[in-house]
Amino acid sequence: MAQEPPAQDQMHYDAMAQEALRGVVKAALRKAASPGGLPGAHHFYITFKTDAPGVSGPADLLSKYPDEMTIVLQHQYWDLAPGETFFSVTLKFGGQPKRLSVPYAAVTRFYDPSVQFLLQFEAPAAPGAEQAPPASEPAAEAAAPTDPADKVVSLDQFRKK
Template sequence: MSDQTPPPESLLPYDRWTEEAMRNVALRALEFAARNGLPGEHHFYLTFRTDHPETKVPGHLKARYPQEMTIVLQHQFWDLKVDRAEQKVSVGLSFGGAAANLVIPFAALVAFWDPHVRVGLRFGEMTAPDAEGETVPEAVESEPLPPPPEPQAEKPETPAQVVSLDAFRRRPTRE
């Protein structure tokens, strides 16, 4: 077998399952923080699409971040909720002293990062539910997660540890 031979096409949706599992890791971390608060030095960076039709952010933030925004959940946030039925995360934050409530659909999430333990996840876009009613990601990103922009937060001390799908893909064997 040569390096030119493409891998066989899978009849199982591994990319979709992996994407769903990675999103579930982020959602479980958010659910934990909603129930128990953030333990120790853990804090989360959430990057999301502000141009997603179901994202709800105040107009002045939407004007400042028309496509994508990163928020930090660390010291001053409240009413963090993960609603799996509605597939949305909501949280209260303060921007320049003004309180704001954000509603972020799961499909709008771009990245999750906990710099305390250097765990970072980048998500592909999600499309409409498939025939089984599951949400299907459009693409799975496997490139390194760059440090988040710092519009509202301090710069993290260390880069994220990215989970790469390449480590789990079968490589063609050389003969």
Template structure:
């Protein structure tokens, strides 16, 4: 079997991250449509991620944010997004490169994307420089959050590296949402099998 010098696996991941970029860009323009909301899991130690020292200490590996009711100043670039969220009633400004995202889930339509971030990191170590985002000054606390409602939550990573969705009150994801039946788009589906 010959070596994949084109790195289709990385190209496919980048294309799927483009879906997240497009969705967030639409949310910036028109807000969250209907019951759509997003759980986004990302590597907190990935290059370009900017979170407070308090959050980095609490979530040294993985963190999941919820974009639903209370968020502000969502801004999307070609390489990542910035967002203001509240964690335990403390406003925070996060900068997340798309390359740091490990998972994206929209429970309103049971849509999920998962990424193999380690494969992308390995490819970067082989020569490609990681995408760098411009530093962002911390945003002041908002006077009034943008339309939404319930405070977003962060999710600690378990010992196995998987994230469990929780709200600030400690409740599990809303009843009736069966994430197990979500359609997961795996990179294996794009790879040529021998």
């Protein structure tokens, strides 16, 4: 009996899961922007693609990090403004305040070391980069894993023990 090929994900569950988890980042930033600020020992390391569409900040700063940059929101950050699709914050670099605006879609990593909470995201496509062929094309079907278990990600490594 021949095994049927796996069904194609026409719902795009991976993209929906990424978007839902970015909602966690947005909610955490909203809590940090509230009048009480970050509670307890919480603080965030946020890594983002500096060349992603919508990222803005001083050219001299972004040119120092042409691919990726990590910022820390702990004690010295100002004017944190989490919006619907991006957040803005002022941080000091070399003693000078500089404002950054980062779309949530540009975030590749969100980490709160106080509770060992980590989220990693697929990097957005770089401007001008070719997109992978849609899953409906034969080349993508041949490269797709045949075992659905190959797509399962274990969250055990992020749980506090």
